[in-house]
Amino acid sequence: MLVLYGRSAEISALDEVIARARDGSGGAVVVRGEAGAGKTALLD
Template sequence: MLHGRSAEISGLDEVIVRARDGSGGAVVLRGEAGVGKTALLDPAAARGATMRVLRTTGVEPESDLAFAACTGCCGR
């Protein structure tokens, strides 16, 4: 269990439940290195079980392009 992260875990679980009910969704998790982003996402992905999980990672040269990593992920 991640201590002090119940709000974040709850939010991720809500996205998972909505996805199971047929609603699409996305989560943007931003923060400094080492704050626990992966520690939140790995268990959430596992709770998704058979659902498709797409992940991307931003890189410093694209930091001035908001959500640049997401621009090509949906076949657009």
């Protein structure tokens, strides 16, 4: 299990969008930031 320290708000937001998608609602997420900020790890 991967633990991303200090990313609980971002993980919660992604979990919410995914839950809504499973219920049939659309949504979008923009993940942006500096190189090496952990964007890929967050989405994994």
